[in-house]
Amino acid sequence: MAEDAVFVPVRRLAELIRTRRLSPVALAETFLDRLERLGPRYNAVVTVTRARALEQARRAEREIAAGDYRGPLHGIPYGAKDLLATSGGIPTTWGAAPFKDRVFDFDATVVRRLEEAGAVLCAKLAMVELAGGMGYRQPNASFTGPGINPWNRDAWSGGSSSGSGSAVSAGLVPFAIGSETWGSILSPAGNCGVAGLRPTYGRVSRHGAMALCWTLDKLGPLALTADDCGLVLEAIAGPDPADPTAADRPFRYDGDGPVGRRFRFGVLRGITDGCEDTVRERFEQSLETLGAIGTREEVTLPNLPYDDVTRTILFAEAASAFEDLIESGRIAELTAPEDHYLPYVRDSVLAKDYLKALRLRGVMAREADRVLSRVDALVAPGRLTVAAMLGTEVRSAIRGTTRDVMGAIGNGAGLPAVAVPNGFGARGLPTSLQFMGRAWEENTILAAARAYQSLTDWHERHPADP
Protein backbone atom coordinates (compact mmCIF):
# COMPACT_ATOMS: atom_id res chain seq x y z
CA MET A 1 0.00 0.00 0.00
CA ALA A 2 1.13 3.57 -0.61
CA GLU A 3 -1.12 5.56 1.75
CA ASP A 4 1.50 8.29 1.98
CA ALA A 5 0.81 8.95 -1.71
CA VAL A 6 -2.76 10.15 -1.05
CA PHE A 7 -3.23 13.92 -1.45
CA VAL A 8 0.15 14.16 -3.18
CA PRO A 9 0.12 16.18 -6.43
CA VAL A 10 0.68 14.38 -9.71
CA ARG A 11 3.99 16.15 -10.30
CA ARG A 12 5.42 14.75 -7.04
CA LEU A 13 3.96 11.27 -7.63
CA ALA A 14 5.52 11.29 -11.08
CA GLU A 15 8.95 12.03 -9.66
CA LEU A 16 8.61 9.20 -7.15
CA ILE A 17 7.53 6.80 -9.90
CA ARG A 18 10.20 7.92 -12.35
CA THR A 19 12.91 7.34 -9.75
CA ARG A 20 11.32 3.99 -8.84
CA ARG A 21 10.66 4.98 -5.23
CA LEU A 22 6.95 4.36 -5.77
CA SER A 23 5.41 1.35 -7.48
CA PRO A 24 2.59 2.05 -9.97
CA VAL A 25 0.96 -1.21 -8.89
CA ALA A 26 1.06 -0.27 -5.21
CA LEU A 27 -0.24 3.18 -6.10
CA ALA A 28 -3.11 1.73 -8.12
CA GLU A 29 -3.97 -0.67 -5.28
CA THR A 30 -4.10 2.24 -2.85
CA PHE A 31 -6.51 4.28 -4.93
CA LEU A 32 -8.60 1.27 -5.96
CA ASP A 33 -9.03 0.48 -2.29
CA ARG A 34 -10.04 4.05 -1.50
CA LEU A 35 -12.45 4.15 -4.44
CA GLU A 36 -14.12 0.94 -3.28
CA ARG A 37 -14.12 1.85 0.42
CA LEU A 38 -14.84 5.59 0.37
CA GLY A 39 -16.38 6.16 -3.06
CA PRO A 40 -19.90 5.08 -1.99
CA ARG A 41 -19.89 7.57 0.90
CA TYR A 42 -19.72 10.41 -1.61
CA ASN A 43 -21.74 8.76 -4.39
CA ALA A 44 -18.60 9.50 -6.38
CA VAL A 45 -18.16 6.32 -8.36
CA VAL A 46 -20.16 4.44 -10.96
CA THR A 47 -17.65 1.68 -11.76
CA VAL A 48 -14.30 0.82 -10.23
CA THR A 49 -12.22 -0.44 -13.15
CA ARG A 50 -9.96 -2.69 -11.08
CA ALA A 51 -8.98 -5.22 -13.76
CA ARG A 52 -8.09 -2.59 -16.35
CA ALA A 53 -6.27 -0.49 -13.74
CA LEU A 54 -4.08 -3.34 -12.53
CA GLU A 55 -3.28 -4.38 -16.08
CA GLN A 56 -2.22 -0.81 -16.94
CA ALA A 57 -0.30 -0.40 -13.67
CA ARG A 58 1.63 -3.64 -14.18
CA ARG A 59 2.48 -2.58 -17.71
CA ALA A 60 3.69 0.79 -16.43
CA GLU A 61 5.82 -0.89 -13.81
CA ARG A 62 7.42 -3.17 -16.38
CA GLU A 63 8.09 -0.33 -18.81
CA ILE A 64 9.61 1.98 -16.21
CA ALA A 65 11.78 -0.83 -14.87
CA ALA A 66 13.00 -1.33 -18.43
CA GLY A 67 13.87 2.35 -18.72
CA ASP A 68 10.91 3.22 -20.95
CA TYR A 69 9.46 6.17 -19.03
CA ARG A 70 6.65 7.87 -20.97
CA GLY A 71 6.27 11.06 -18.95
CA PRO A 72 4.61 12.57 -15.89
CA LEU A 73 1.37 10.59 -16.13
CA HIS A 74 3.08 7.22 -16.46
CA GLY A 75 1.70 5.03 -13.70
CA ILE A 76 -0.60 7.73 -12.30
CA PRO A 77 -4.15 6.61 -11.40
CA TYR A 78 -7.12 8.67 -12.54
CA GLY A 79 -10.89 8.62 -12.87
CA ALA A 80 -13.00 9.58 -15.88
CA LYS A 81 -16.42 11.19 -15.80
CA ASP A 82 -18.84 8.49 -16.90
CA LEU A 83 -19.69 10.21 -20.16
CA LEU A 84 -16.42 9.08 -21.74
CA ALA A 85 -16.69 5.87 -23.72
CA THR A 86 -14.60 2.97 -22.48
CA SER A 87 -14.06 -0.42 -24.09
CA GLY A 88 -13.51 -3.76 -22.41
CA GLY A 89 -17.00 -4.23 -21.05
CA ILE A 90 -16.82 -1.21 -18.73
CA PRO A 91 -20.24 0.50 -18.73
CA THR A 92 -20.61 4.12 -19.82
CA THR A 93 -23.81 5.34 -18.23
CA TRP A 94 -23.93 9.12 -18.73
CA GLY A 95 -25.23 9.12 -15.13
CA ALA A 96 -28.65 8.17 -16.45
CA ALA A 97 -30.77 5.16 -15.52
CA PRO A 98 -31.81 4.40 -19.13
CA PHE A 99 -28.12 3.83 -19.97
CA LYS A 100 -26.88 2.18 -16.79
CA ASP A 101 -25.96 -1.07 -18.58
CA ARG A 102 -24.76 0.42 -21.88
CA VAL A 103 -21.31 -0.62 -23.10
CA PHE A 104 -19.21 0.80 -25.93
CA ASP A 105 -16.58 -1.10 -27.88
CA PHE A 106 -14.10 1.76 -28.13
CA ASP A 107 -12.30 4.27 -25.94
CA ALA A 108 -12.95 7.99 -26.12
CA THR A 109 -9.97 9.84 -27.56
CA VAL A 110 -9.19 11.34 -24.13
CA VAL A 111 -9.15 7.89 -22.53
CA ARG A 112 -6.95 6.57 -25.33
CA ARG A 113 -4.52 9.48 -25.02
CA LEU A 114 -4.24 9.02 -21.28
CA GLU A 115 -3.50 5.34 -21.84
CA GLU A 116 -0.79 6.31 -24.32
CA ALA A 117 0.64 8.63 -21.65
CA GLY A 118 0.74 5.65 -19.29
CA ALA A 119 -2.02 6.81 -16.93
CA VAL A 120 -4.04 4.18 -15.08
CA LEU A 121 -7.83 4.25 -15.36
CA CYS A 122 -9.18 3.32 -11.92
CA ALA A 123 -12.80 4.43 -12.09
CA LYS A 124 -15.67 5.81 -14.08
CA LEU A 125 -16.92 8.68 -11.96
CA ALA A 126 -20.46 9.73 -11.13
CA MET A 127 -22.14 12.68 -12.79
CA VAL A 128 -25.47 14.45 -12.99
CA GLU A 129 -27.63 12.53 -15.46
CA LEU A 130 -26.96 13.59 -19.04
CA ALA A 131 -24.58 16.23 -17.65
CA GLY A 132 -27.56 18.20 -16.40
CA GLY A 133 -28.84 18.82 -19.88
CA MET A 134 -32.45 18.14 -19.02
CA GLY A 135 -32.77 21.01 -16.53
CA TYR A 136 -32.41 19.41 -13.07
CA ARG A 137 -33.09 21.71 -10.12
CA GLN A 138 -31.62 19.83 -7.13
CA PRO A 139 -28.67 17.52 -6.38
CA ASN A 140 -30.53 14.20 -6.51
CA ALA A 141 -30.31 13.92 -10.28
CA SER A 142 -28.28 10.82 -10.98
CA PHE A 143 -29.05 7.13 -10.73
CA THR A 144 -26.05 6.86 -8.40
CA GLY A 145 -27.58 9.38 -5.98
CA PRO A 146 -26.70 12.99 -5.22
CA GLY A 147 -23.00 13.86 -5.30
CA ILE A 148 -21.88 14.31 -1.69
CA ASN A 149 -19.29 16.91 -0.73
CA PRO A 150 -16.25 15.57 1.17
CA TRP A 151 -16.04 18.82 3.18
CA ASN A 152 -19.60 18.60 4.44
CA ARG A 153 -21.60 15.48 3.76
CA ASP A 154 -24.87 17.39 3.92
CA ALA A 155 -23.75 19.46 0.94
CA TRP A 156 -23.59 18.80 -2.79
CA SER A 157 -20.33 18.13 -4.58
CA GLY A 158 -21.48 20.16 -7.55
CA GLY A 159 -22.51 19.39 -11.01
CA SER A 160 -22.34 18.01 -13.39
CA SER A 161 -18.86 16.46 -12.92
CA SER A 162 -19.82 15.59 -9.33
CA GLY A 163 -17.70 12.49 -8.92
CA SER A 164 -14.71 14.08 -10.62
CA GLY A 165 -14.75 16.86 -8.02
CA SER A 166 -15.41 14.76 -4.95
CA ALA A 167 -13.04 11.94 -5.94
CA VAL A 168 -10.08 14.32 -6.24
CA SER A 169 -11.11 16.21 -3.10
CA ALA A 170 -11.45 13.02 -1.02
CA GLY A 171 -8.17 11.54 -2.26
CA LEU A 172 -9.81 8.75 -4.27
CA VAL A 173 -7.77 9.61 -7.38
CA PRO A 174 -4.90 12.04 -8.00
CA PHE A 175 -6.73 13.55 -10.96
CA ALA A 176 -9.95 13.19 -12.89
CA ILE A 177 -11.43 14.15 -16.21
CA GLY A 178 -14.62 16.19 -16.25
CA SER A 179 -16.62 18.00 -18.88
CA GLU A 180 -18.07 21.48 -19.02
CA THR A 181 -20.85 22.83 -21.16
CA TRP A 182 -21.58 25.65 -18.73
CA GLY A 183 -20.03 25.32 -15.27
CA SER A 184 -19.58 21.58 -14.97
CA ILE A 185 -15.82 21.66 -14.31
CA LEU A 186 -15.49 24.93 -12.44
CA SER A 187 -18.54 24.23 -10.25
CA PRO A 188 -17.48 20.87 -8.76
CA ALA A 189 -13.86 22.06 -8.52
CA GLY A 190 -15.00 25.09 -6.54
CA ASN A 191 -17.50 23.21 -4.43
CA CYS A 192 -14.97 20.53 -3.51
CA GLY A 193 -11.90 22.74 -3.04
CA VAL A 194 -9.76 21.41 -5.90
CA ALA A 195 -8.36 22.82 -9.12
CA GLY A 196 -10.35 22.52 -12.34
CA LEU A 197 -9.33 23.54 -15.84
CA ARG A 198 -11.83 24.29 -18.59
CA PRO A 199 -9.75 24.31 -21.78
CA THR A 200 -10.44 26.41 -24.84
CA TYR A 201 -13.23 24.91 -26.96
CA GLY A 202 -11.53 22.63 -29.46
CA ARG A 203 -8.35 22.16 -27.42
CA VAL A 204 -9.38 18.61 -26.46
CA SER A 205 -11.14 16.10 -28.72
CA ARG A 206 -14.72 15.32 -27.74
CA HIS A 207 -14.75 12.05 -29.68
CA GLY A 208 -16.34 9.36 -27.55
CA ALA A 209 -17.79 11.84 -25.08
CA MET A 210 -21.54 12.20 -24.67
CA ALA A 211 -22.72 15.16 -26.70
CA LEU A 212 -24.83 17.65 -24.80
CA CYS A 213 -24.15 20.76 -26.88
CA TRP A 214 -21.86 20.37 -29.85
CA THR A 215 -20.64 23.96 -29.81
CA LEU A 216 -20.23 24.27 -26.03
CA ASP A 217 -18.90 20.95 -24.70
CA LYS A 218 -15.31 20.86 -23.43
CA LEU A 219 -13.33 18.15 -21.63
CA GLY A 220 -10.75 19.02 -19.00
CA PRO A 221 -8.94 17.93 -15.84
CA LEU A 222 -9.65 18.33 -12.13
CA ALA A 223 -6.67 17.84 -9.82
CA LEU A 224 -5.11 19.02 -6.57
CA THR A 225 -3.23 21.89 -8.20
CA ALA A 226 -3.33 24.07 -11.29
CA ASP A 227 0.10 22.67 -12.14
CA ASP A 228 -1.31 19.15 -12.25
CA CYS A 229 -4.10 20.35 -14.54
CA GLY A 230 -1.43 21.58 -16.96
CA LEU A 231 0.34 18.22 -16.93
CA VAL A 232 -2.91 16.43 -17.74
CA LEU A 233 -3.95 18.92 -20.41
CA GLU A 234 -0.72 18.35 -22.32
CA ALA A 235 -1.52 14.64 -22.47
CA ILE A 236 -5.10 15.01 -23.71
CA ALA A 237 -4.88 18.06 -26.00
CA GLY A 238 -4.46 18.04 -29.75
CA PRO A 239 -6.12 17.46 -33.09
CA ASP A 240 -8.18 14.37 -33.77
CA PRO A 241 -9.55 13.27 -37.13
CA ALA A 242 -12.54 11.84 -35.30
CA ASP A 243 -13.54 15.29 -33.98
CA PRO A 244 -13.45 18.02 -36.63
CA THR A 245 -13.75 20.70 -33.93
CA ALA A 246 -10.51 19.59 -32.29
CA ALA A 247 -8.06 22.30 -33.30
CA ASP A 248 -4.76 21.65 -35.02
CA ARG A 249 -2.89 23.59 -32.34
CA PRO A 250 -0.26 21.63 -30.46
CA PHE A 251 -0.21 22.35 -26.73
CA ARG A 252 2.93 22.06 -24.67
CA TYR A 253 2.49 22.85 -21.00
CA ASP A 254 4.96 25.42 -19.75
CA GLY A 255 5.08 24.20 -16.17
CA ASP A 256 8.19 26.09 -15.23
CA GLY A 257 7.11 29.40 -16.70
CA PRO A 258 9.12 32.55 -16.26
CA VAL A 259 10.03 32.83 -12.59
CA GLY A 260 8.99 36.10 -10.97
CA ARG A 261 6.65 37.01 -13.81
CA ARG A 262 4.24 39.91 -13.16
CA PHE A 263 0.63 39.59 -14.35
CA ARG A 264 -2.04 42.03 -15.41
CA PHE A 265 -5.35 41.06 -13.90
CA GLY A 266 -8.74 42.41 -14.95
CA VAL A 267 -11.85 42.42 -12.77
CA LEU A 268 -15.22 42.91 -14.43
CA ARG A 269 -17.15 45.76 -12.85
CA GLY A 270 -19.84 44.43 -10.54
CA ILE A 271 -18.55 40.85 -10.71
CA THR A 272 -19.30 40.20 -7.03
CA ASP A 273 -22.89 41.47 -7.25
CA GLY A 274 -25.07 38.68 -5.91
CA CYS A 275 -22.20 36.88 -4.18
CA GLU A 276 -22.60 35.38 -0.75
CA ASP A 277 -20.82 37.54 1.81
CA THR A 278 -18.11 35.00 2.58
CA VAL A 279 -17.47 34.39 -1.12
CA ARG A 280 -17.02 38.14 -1.65
CA GLU A 281 -14.69 38.36 1.37
CA ARG A 282 -12.52 35.50 0.13
CA PHE A 283 -12.37 37.08 -3.31
CA GLU A 284 -11.28 40.42 -1.89
CA GLN A 285 -8.58 38.65 0.13
CA SER A 286 -7.48 36.89 -3.06
CA LEU A 287 -7.18 40.21 -4.86
CA GLU A 288 -4.86 41.41 -2.10
CA THR A 289 -2.77 38.27 -2.51
CA LEU A 290 -2.65 38.74 -6.28
CA GLY A 291 -1.26 42.22 -5.66
CA ALA A 292 2.04 40.54 -4.86
CA ILE A 293 2.33 39.11 -8.34
CA GLY A 294 0.63 41.63 -10.56
CA THR A 295 -1.45 44.69 -11.21
CA ARG A 296 -5.22 44.94 -11.25
CA GLU A 297 -7.63 47.04 -13.25
CA GLU A 298 -11.37 47.23 -13.45
CA VAL A 299 -12.72 46.39 -16.89
CA THR A 300 -16.13 46.65 -18.49
CA LEU A 301 -17.95 44.89 -21.29
CA PRO A 302 -20.73 46.29 -23.44
CA ASN A 303 -24.23 45.67 -22.24
CA LEU A 304 -25.19 42.50 -24.10
CA PRO A 305 -27.45 39.62 -23.02
CA TYR A 306 -24.54 37.24 -22.36
CA ASP A 307 -26.46 34.76 -20.21
CA ASP A 308 -29.32 34.68 -22.72
CA VAL A 309 -26.96 33.99 -25.62
CA THR A 310 -25.32 30.97 -24.03
CA ARG A 311 -28.55 29.70 -22.48
CA THR A 312 -30.38 29.79 -25.81
CA ILE A 313 -27.59 27.88 -27.55
CA LEU A 314 -27.50 25.32 -24.75
CA PHE A 315 -31.26 24.76 -24.70
CA ALA A 316 -31.57 24.33 -28.44
CA GLU A 317 -28.60 22.01 -28.86
CA ALA A 318 -29.47 19.90 -25.80
CA ALA A 319 -33.03 19.43 -27.08
CA SER A 320 -31.68 18.24 -30.40
CA ALA A 321 -28.89 16.08 -28.95
CA PHE A 322 -31.42 14.17 -26.84
CA GLU A 323 -34.30 14.29 -29.30
CA ASP A 324 -34.70 10.52 -29.22
CA LEU A 325 -34.93 10.39 -25.44
CA ILE A 326 -37.37 13.31 -25.30
CA GLU A 327 -39.60 12.24 -28.19
CA SER A 328 -39.79 8.65 -26.98
CA GLY A 329 -40.77 9.74 -23.50
CA ARG A 330 -37.87 7.82 -21.98
CA ILE A 331 -36.92 10.93 -20.02
CA ALA A 332 -39.53 9.61 -17.58
CA GLU A 333 -36.91 7.02 -16.59
CA LEU A 334 -34.50 9.70 -15.34
CA THR A 335 -33.93 10.18 -11.61
CA ALA A 336 -34.81 13.85 -11.06
CA PRO A 337 -38.60 14.28 -11.29
CA GLU A 338 -38.15 17.65 -13.02
CA ASP A 339 -36.07 15.97 -15.75
CA HIS A 340 -39.27 14.16 -16.75
CA TYR A 341 -40.92 17.34 -18.07
CA LEU A 342 -38.51 20.29 -18.20
CA PRO A 343 -36.90 19.03 -21.43
CA TYR A 344 -40.13 19.92 -23.21
CA VAL A 345 -39.37 23.57 -22.43
CA ARG A 346 -36.47 23.40 -24.85
CA ASP A 347 -38.79 22.62 -27.76
CA SER A 348 -39.92 26.20 -27.49
CA VAL A 349 -36.65 27.71 -28.73
CA LEU A 350 -37.31 29.05 -32.22
CA ALA A 351 -34.74 28.44 -34.95
CA LYS A 352 -34.31 32.13 -35.67
CA ASP A 353 -33.61 32.84 -31.99
CA TYR A 354 -31.03 30.06 -31.89
CA LEU A 355 -29.32 31.54 -34.93
CA LYS A 356 -29.48 35.00 -33.38
CA ALA A 357 -27.72 33.59 -30.35
CA LEU A 358 -25.05 32.04 -32.58
CA ARG A 359 -24.56 35.38 -34.33
CA LEU A 360 -24.37 37.22 -31.01
CA ARG A 361 -21.83 34.66 -29.86
CA GLY A 362 -19.48 36.11 -32.48
CA VAL A 363 -20.01 39.62 -31.10
CA MET A 364 -19.54 38.35 -27.58
CA ALA A 365 -16.31 36.58 -28.51
CA ARG A 366 -14.89 39.72 -30.14
CA GLU A 367 -15.80 41.92 -27.17
CA ALA A 368 -14.36 39.42 -24.70
CA ASP A 369 -11.14 39.19 -26.68
CA ARG A 370 -10.90 42.98 -26.85
CA VAL A 371 -10.96 43.15 -23.05
CA LEU A 372 -8.78 40.08 -22.53
CA SER A 373 -6.14 41.35 -24.96
CA ARG A 374 -5.30 44.09 -22.42
CA VAL A 375 -4.82 41.72 -19.47
CA ASP A 376 -3.39 38.29 -18.79
CA ALA A 377 -6.55 37.05 -17.12
CA LEU A 378 -9.91 38.12 -15.81
CA VAL A 379 -10.26 37.06 -12.18
CA ALA A 380 -13.53 36.41 -10.42
CA PRO A 381 -15.08 34.19 -7.77
CA GLY A 382 -15.34 30.67 -9.15
CA ARG A 383 -18.95 30.62 -8.04
CA LEU A 384 -21.25 33.16 -6.40
CA THR A 385 -22.09 30.79 -3.54
CA VAL A 386 -20.65 27.83 -1.71
CA ALA A 387 -22.09 24.41 -2.50
CA ALA A 388 -25.84 23.96 -2.14
CA MET A 389 -27.11 21.72 0.62
CA LEU A 390 -28.59 18.36 -0.32
CA GLY A 391 -32.35 18.50 -0.64
CA THR A 392 -32.40 22.15 -1.62
CA GLU A 393 -32.86 23.83 -4.97
CA VAL A 394 -29.63 24.63 -6.81
CA ARG A 395 -29.29 28.17 -8.14
CA SER A 396 -28.36 27.95 -11.79
CA ALA A 397 -27.53 30.50 -14.46
CA ILE A 398 -28.61 27.91 -17.02
CA ARG A 399 -32.15 28.04 -15.64
CA GLY A 400 -31.89 31.77 -15.05
CA THR A 401 -32.18 31.59 -11.25
CA THR A 402 -28.84 33.36 -10.86
CA ARG A 403 -26.43 35.22 -13.12
CA ASP A 404 -23.02 34.01 -14.29
CA VAL A 405 -21.50 36.47 -16.74
CA MET A 406 -18.05 34.88 -16.55
CA GLY A 407 -19.52 31.45 -17.25
CA ALA A 408 -21.80 32.71 -20.01
CA ILE A 409 -18.97 34.48 -21.81
CA GLY A 410 -16.34 31.86 -21.06
CA ASN A 411 -18.46 28.99 -22.32
CA GLY A 412 -20.29 30.89 -25.03
CA ALA A 413 -17.03 32.17 -26.47
CA GLY A 414 -15.14 28.95 -25.71
CA LEU A 415 -12.50 30.57 -23.49
CA PRO A 416 -10.23 28.75 -21.04
CA ALA A 417 -10.53 29.18 -17.28
CA VAL A 418 -8.99 27.57 -14.25
CA ALA A 419 -10.51 27.56 -10.77
CA VAL A 420 -8.46 27.04 -7.62
CA PRO A 421 -9.49 27.04 -3.94
CA ASN A 422 -9.18 30.37 -2.13
CA GLY A 423 -10.61 29.70 1.31
CA PHE A 424 -13.73 28.54 3.08
CA GLY A 425 -17.16 30.07 3.37
CA ALA A 426 -20.43 29.19 5.02
CA ARG A 427 -20.83 25.74 6.59
CA GLY A 428 -17.12 25.01 6.23
CA LEU A 429 -17.43 24.71 2.46
CA PRO A 430 -14.68 25.75 0.04
CA THR A 431 -14.72 28.90 -2.07
CA SER A 432 -12.78 29.37 -5.27
CA LEU A 433 -11.04 31.87 -7.51
CA GLN A 434 -11.14 31.66 -11.30
CA PHE A 435 -8.71 32.95 -13.90
CA MET A 436 -10.14 33.27 -17.43
CA GLY A 437 -7.94 34.00 -20.42
CA ARG A 438 -7.96 34.55 -24.17
CA ALA A 439 -8.57 31.60 -26.42
CA TRP A 440 -5.61 29.19 -26.47
CA GLU A 441 -3.92 30.92 -23.51
CA GLU A 442 -4.07 28.02 -21.07
CA ASN A 443 -0.39 28.47 -20.26
CA THR A 444 -1.00 32.06 -19.18
CA ILE A 445 -3.90 31.35 -16.85
CA LEU A 446 -2.17 28.27 -15.45
CA ALA A 447 0.93 30.36 -14.72
CA ALA A 448 -1.22 32.90 -12.89
CA ALA A 449 -3.05 30.22 -10.92
CA ARG A 450 0.24 28.51 -10.12
CA ALA A 451 1.68 31.80 -8.88
CA TYR A 452 -1.41 32.32 -6.69
CA GLN A 453 -1.09 28.81 -5.28
CA SER A 454 2.60 29.43 -4.52
CA LEU A 455 1.43 32.19 -2.16
CA THR A 456 -1.41 30.28 -0.49
CA ASP A 457 -1.94 26.89 1.08
CA TRP A 458 -5.65 26.29 0.48
CA HIS A 459 -4.80 23.49 -1.94
CA GLU A 460 -2.83 21.74 0.79
CA ARG A 461 -5.89 21.37 3.02
CA HIS A 462 -7.92 18.22 2.61
CA PRO A 463 -11.10 16.84 4.15
CA ALA A 464 -10.67 14.16 6.81
CA ASP A 465 -11.68 10.63 5.87
CA PRO A 466 -15.12 9.94 7.34
Added chain:
Amino acid sequence: MSETDAVRAEVDALLALVRERYGSRLTAEELDAVRTGITGVVEAAHALRKVWLDNADEPGQPFTPYRTDG
Protein backbone atom coordinates in the same frame (compact mmCIF):
# COMPACT_ATOMS: atom_id res chain seq x y z
CA MET B 1 -49.00 45.53 -27.22
CA SER B 2 -46.74 45.92 -24.17
CA GLU B 3 -43.58 43.86 -23.74
CA THR B 4 -45.26 41.87 -20.99
CA ASP B 5 -48.29 41.17 -23.17
CA ALA B 6 -46.05 40.19 -26.05
CA VAL B 7 -44.13 37.74 -23.88
CA ARG B 8 -47.35 36.29 -22.50
CA ALA B 9 -48.87 35.85 -25.95
CA GLU B 10 -45.75 34.11 -27.21
CA VAL B 11 -45.60 31.88 -24.14
CA ASP B 12 -49.25 30.90 -24.67
CA ALA B 13 -48.56 29.97 -28.28
CA LEU B 14 -45.46 27.94 -27.49
CA LEU B 15 -47.13 26.23 -24.55
CA ALA B 16 -49.97 25.24 -26.87
CA LEU B 17 -47.39 23.62 -29.13
CA VAL B 18 -45.89 21.65 -26.22
CA ARG B 19 -49.38 20.66 -25.05
CA GLU B 20 -50.26 19.50 -28.56
CA ARG B 21 -47.11 17.40 -28.89
CA TYR B 22 -46.64 16.08 -25.36
CA GLY B 23 -49.73 17.04 -23.37
CA SER B 24 -50.78 13.44 -22.80
CA ARG B 25 -47.60 12.89 -20.79
CA LEU B 26 -47.89 15.96 -18.59
CA THR B 27 -49.91 16.70 -15.46
CA ALA B 28 -51.41 20.14 -14.85
CA GLU B 29 -48.68 20.83 -12.32
CA GLU B 30 -45.98 19.84 -14.77
CA LEU B 31 -47.54 22.01 -17.46
CA ASP B 32 -47.38 24.94 -15.05
CA ALA B 33 -43.68 24.27 -14.57
CA VAL B 34 -43.23 24.04 -18.33
CA ARG B 35 -45.00 27.39 -18.70
CA THR B 36 -42.55 28.94 -16.24
CA GLY B 37 -39.66 27.48 -18.20
CA ILE B 38 -41.02 28.69 -21.53
CA THR B 39 -41.42 32.16 -20.06
CA GLY B 40 -37.67 32.16 -19.40
CA VAL B 41 -36.98 31.02 -22.96
CA VAL B 42 -39.18 33.75 -24.43
CA GLU B 43 -37.71 36.45 -22.19
CA ALA B 44 -34.23 35.38 -23.32
CA ALA B 45 -35.38 35.49 -26.94
CA HIS B 46 -36.74 38.99 -26.50
CA ALA B 47 -33.40 40.08 -25.02
CA LEU B 48 -31.59 38.64 -28.06
CA ARG B 49 -34.00 40.27 -30.50
CA LYS B 50 -33.36 43.70 -29.02
CA VAL B 51 -29.74 43.60 -30.21
CA TRP B 52 -29.41 44.66 -33.83
CA LEU B 53 -26.72 42.99 -35.89
CA ASP B 54 -25.19 43.76 -39.24
CA ASN B 55 -25.83 41.58 -42.24
CA ALA B 56 -22.17 40.55 -42.03
CA ASP B 57 -22.52 39.25 -38.46
CA GLU B 58 -22.49 35.53 -39.17
CA PRO B 59 -23.14 32.75 -36.66
CA GLY B 60 -20.01 31.97 -34.66
CA GLN B 61 -20.09 28.51 -36.05
CA PRO B 62 -17.81 27.00 -38.67
CA PHE B 63 -19.18 24.84 -41.44
CA THR B 64 -16.71 22.83 -43.48
CA PRO B 65 -17.68 21.13 -46.74
CA TYR B 66 -17.15 17.41 -46.44
CA ARG B 67 -15.19 15.27 -48.84
CA THR B 68 -13.48 11.94 -48.38
CA ASP B 69 -9.89 11.48 -49.50
CA GLY B 70 -9.41 10.44 -53.11
